[in-house]
Amino acid sequence: MSSTPGTHSLAFRVMRLCRPSLHVEPPLRVDPTDLFIGEDIFDDPIAASNLPPLIASDVTTNKSSDLTYRSRFLLHDFADSIGLSGLLVLPQAFGSTLEVRDVVIKAEIQTDKQRILLLDTSKSPVESIRAGGRYDFIVEHDVKELGAHTLVCTALYSDGEGERKYLPQFFKFIVSNPLSVRTKVRVVKVGATHFQEITFLEACIENHTKSNLYMDQVEFEPSQNWNATMLKADGPHSDYNAQSREIFKPPVLIRSGGGIHNYLYQLKMLSHGSSSPVKVQGSNVLGKLQITWRTNLGEPGRLQTQQILGTTITSKEIELNVVEVPSVVGIDKPFLLKLKLTNQTDKEQGPFEIWLSQNDSDEEKVVMINGLRIMALAPVEAFGSTDFHLNLIATKLGVQRITGITVFDKIEKITYDSLPDLEIFVDQD
Numbered sequence: 001m002s003s004t005p006g007t008h009s010l011a012f013r014v015m016r017l018c019r020p021s022l023h024v025e026p027p028l029r030v031d032p033t034d035l036f037i038g039e040d041i042f043d044d045p046i047a048a049s050n051l052p053p054l055i056a057s058d059v060t061t062n063k064s065s066d067l068t069y070r071s072r073f074l075l076h077d078f079a080d081s082i083g084l085s086g087l088l089v090l091p092q093a094f095g096s097t098l099e100v101r102d103v104v105i106k107a108e109i110q111t112d113k114q115r116i117l118l119l120d121t122s123k124s125p126v127e128s129i130r131a132g133g134r135y136d137f138i139v140e141h142d143v144k145e146l147g148a149h150t151l152v153c154t155a156l157y158s159d160g161e162g163e164r165k166y167l168p169q170f171f172k173f174i175v176s177n178p179l180s181v182r183t184k185v186r187v188v189k190v191g192a193t194h195f196q197e198i199t200f201l202e203a204c205i206e207n208h209t210k211s212n213l214y215m216d217q218v219e220f221e222p223s224q225n226w227n228a229t230m231l232k233a234d235g236p237h238s239d240y241n242a243q244s245r246e247i248f249k250p251p252v253l254i255r256s257g258g259g260i261h262n263y264l265y266q267l268k269m270l271s272h273g274s275s276s277p278v279k280v281q282g283s284n285v286l287g288k289l290q291i292t293w294r295t296n297l298g299e300p301g302r303l304q305t306q307q308i309l310g311t312t313i314t315s316k317e318i319e320l321n322v323v324e325v326p327s328v329v330g331i332d333k334p335f336l337l338k339l340k341l342t343n344q345t346d347k348e349q350g351p352f353e354i355w356l357s358q359n360d361s362d363e364e365k366v367v368m369i370n371g372l373r374i375m376a377l378a379p380v381e382a383f384g385s386t387d388f389h390l391n392l393i394a395t396k397l398g399v400q401r402i403t404g405i406t407v408f409d410k411i412e413k414i415t416y417d418s419l420p421d422l423e424i425f426v427d428q429d
Contacts, residue, residue, distance in 0.1 A: 009098040009160065010129070012153040012169040101128045104156040107139045111149055116141065143175050178209045178301060179254070181289060185310045199267040199310055201228075203289060207254040213293045213301070214251035220265050222287035223307075231264040251294070267310075286310045317345050318352075320407050320419050323387060328425050329394055334370045336389040337422075341407065343380040350379035350409060354390065357404035357418060366396045367403075367424070394426040 103126040107119040118139040129135050143149070151171040158164055184202045201220065207213050222228040254261050267286060289305040324338040343349045354375040356368065369375070370393040380386050394400055405419040 008165060008167050009100045010103070010155050010157055010167055012155070012167070012171075014151060014153070014171045098160045099128060099131045099133075100157045100159055102126075102158050103129060103135065105135075105137065106152075106154045107137075108152045109141050109149060110152055111145050112147060113145060115152075146175050146177060149173055149175055176208070177303075178207070179213065179291075179293075179303065180206045180208060181291070181303070181305055182206070183289075183305075183308055185286070185308070187311055199226075199269075199286070201265040201267055201286060201308065201310075203263045203265070205254060205261050205263070205291070207256055207259045209295075210256050211295045212256050212259075213254045213295060215254060215261070215291065215293050216251050217290065217292040218252070218263055219290045220263075220287055221290055222267065223285045225270055226267050226286055227270055228287065229266045229268075231266055254293075284310045316416075318342070318349060318407060318409070318416050319344060320405065320416070322419070322422060325422060325424060328427050331394060331397055331426050331428060334391055334393050337392055337402065338387065338389055339405070339419075340385055340387050341377060341380060342385040343382060346382045348379050348381050350377060350411065352377040352380075353408040353410060354388075355406055355408070357406045365403075366400045366426075367392055367394050369393075394424065397426050397428065400424055400426050 103121070105119060105121045105126065106117070109116045109118060118141055119137060126135050149172070151173070153169050153171070155167045156164070157167070182204045184204075186200045186202075188198050188200060203218070203220070205215070205218065220228050220230070252261055253259075286308045288307050289303075291303045291305075293301045295301075319342045321340045321342070322337070323340050326335050326337075329335040339354075341352065354377060355373055356365070358365070370391045375388075375390065377386065377388060390405070392402065400423070402422040402424060403418075407416040408414070409416070
């Protein structure tokens, strides 16, 4: 078997399967009489005088026939200036001059990370390829990596003299992103007391190609912990659930050379059998975008983003949240603070005790519990929650802080982190 450089009876030619190009001709027209005579015939007066009667009649009666090429560059029709003949140009044919036999063909894609076999005819070699003939095959590969790629094509064959030869050829190309996706995640607190959180995801898609891209689908697939809704400025919202998909919708045009389009999604954490969302391990994974598009002539493209992450969430076994706080309270007058205690484990927790921890400094505590300093709560079932009211009283006017609301598990003997400080306005009334 010979693999040394030299003359081979085979050669690989690689063509990308794509649209044919339009055949363009210069607007120089050919006269039918050019098949029989040329311009130099007028150099011989005897030959010119003895033209066949049919041709001579056409020259004298048809003004468009001009053997001197004087009017060949004149535009007689609007289409003449374009130079388009109406023909499509297909890739040129391949071939060789010798017959080869028992051809084993392999095709592989090689990247920095991996080598993928696309074709191997070892078990069923091509019996023969005649002289001037060819063997066509198509290989497909879903490109998932950026950067340098090499298409490695090899052929093992017997030439006309029966010598076994080995032909390797390499075709290098660069893969770059046709578009880029930039995302922003914002968490907004809404409601009268600003304790309900809604997550908004903004996705900006930018076209880096020289061709217009028509977005067939830009779909956000939320993770199992989230529910997503696409927000539209000029139409109804679309809920992205498995049961609800937009089937027929016009594509979104993103123009070539840096055109952009923005998408906005509203995300809410799913509830697990309770009235409030439960934050679980990995719930900061929001989901991923599935994007498909086509070019002007229908060539498809597809891109799947990596998992989009939101605000990092620390899993807590017991979580205490504020449900309702009065906007204004009266000085030296009792008021109620509504709280929710949530068990985020798969077993019953409690009973619990609630109290206000003392300040580390010597400052006087302005907001205190009105009544018993320690409040008892019954056990909370697995993944359950309980609402309760804390009876408080403020002793100073102005904007004051409620600090140190603490939860203690009487069975596990665990003291959980205090609730973040709350601000209230204390008025004279």
